[in-house]
Amino acid sequence: GQNIDQPTEMTATEGAIVQINCTYQTSGFNGLFWYQQHAGEAPTFLSYNVLDGLEEKGRFSSFLSRSKGYSYLLLKELQMKDSASYLCAFKASGGYNKLIFGAGTRLAVHP
Amino acid sequence: GAGVSQTPSNKVTEKGKYVELRCDPISGHTALYWYRQSLGQGPEFLIYFQGTGAADDSGLPNDRFFAVRPEGSVSTLKIQRTERGDSAVYLCASSVGTGGSYEQYFGPGTRLTVT
Numbered sequence: 162g163q164n165i166d167q168p169t170e171m172t173a174t175e176g177a178i179v180q181i182n183c184t185y186q187t188s189g190f191n192g193l194f195w196y197q198q199h200a201g202e203a204p205t206f207l208s209y210n211v212l213d214g215l216e217e218k219g220r221f222s223s224f225l226s227r228s229k230g231y232s233y234l235l236l237k238e239l240q241m242k243d244s245a246s247y248l249c250a251f252k253a254s255g256g257y258n259k260l261i262f263g264a265g266t267r268l269a270v271h272p
Numbered sequence: 273g274a275g276v277s278q279t280p281s282n283k284v285t286e287k288g289k290y291v292e293l294r295c296d297p298i299s300g301h302t303a304l305y306w307y308r309q310s311l312g313q314g315p316e317f318l319i320y321f322q323g324t325g326a327a328d329d330s331g332l333p334n335d336r337f338f339a340v341r342p343e344g345s346v347s348t349l350k351i352q353r354t355e356r357g358d359s360a361v362y363l364c365a366s367s368v369g370t371g372g373s374y375e376q377y378f379g380p381g382t383r384l385t386v387t
Contacts, residue, residue, distance in 0.1 A: 191371075191372040192372040192373065194375070196378075202380065203276075203363065203378035203379055203380050203381060204315065204363075204378045205378070206375040206376070206377070209372075209373055209375065211372055211373065248314050248315070250314070252372055258303060258305075258320055258322075258327070258328070258367075258370045258371070259305065259317040259320055259328060259330075259331065260305075260307075260315070260317065260376065261317070262307075262314030262315050262316070263314050264312065264313050264314050265312075265313070265314050
């Protein structure tokens with residue numbers, strides 16, 4: 162079967178670093194996505210990993226280990242505006258283009 | 273430029289009624305997706321169009337749900353005999369192509385409330 166798991170909530174301090182973990186299980190894999198979603202708004206794309214390793218994009222980085230079914234999103238120099246839900250999603254292989262999402266991690270950044 | 277737009281933004285209907293939700297994808301995007309999101313959950317896949325045809329409708333929960341994309345652009349999600357359990361935010365997304373790396377751009381969603 163397919164499933165994906167991430168922590169429900171996290172808190173962090175402005176200026177700090179936070180790592181949001183995601184584990185997944187699927188028989189076929191065609192990439193791992195991270196989206197940010199502010200309350201009441203649409204999800205917006207943050208990153209995509211299909212090969213093992215770290216992808217860095219400004220303050221945000223994403224890591225993937227396909228053999229472990231594991232990814233994390235690393236947010237540096239946290240700002241108050243980073244308070245949002247962070248959604249982990251994978252795309253299955255075999256011509257399927259749907260994203261399978263986790264429930265999301267609600268991150269609260271405090272001063 | 274214009275993103276994905278969805279109308280209406282909010283829809284309140286009575287149990288048993290019929291509703292239509294509209295999605296305008298980004299111009300030139302061939303792939304279009306419908307998801308629904310319940311409070312505190314991630315988006316759940318419903319159906320995906322490649323052009324005018326439904327390439328994957330495995331997420332539609334039952335035969336009360338139907339979607340069309342007659343000209344390969346605008347799509348309409350149709351729900352018959354609505355039930356209170358259908359209450360959710362219905363999200364539409366589009367992508368310029370298919371395959372692994374193409375990101376999906378999401379619209380703001382339609383919040384459906386069935387009373």
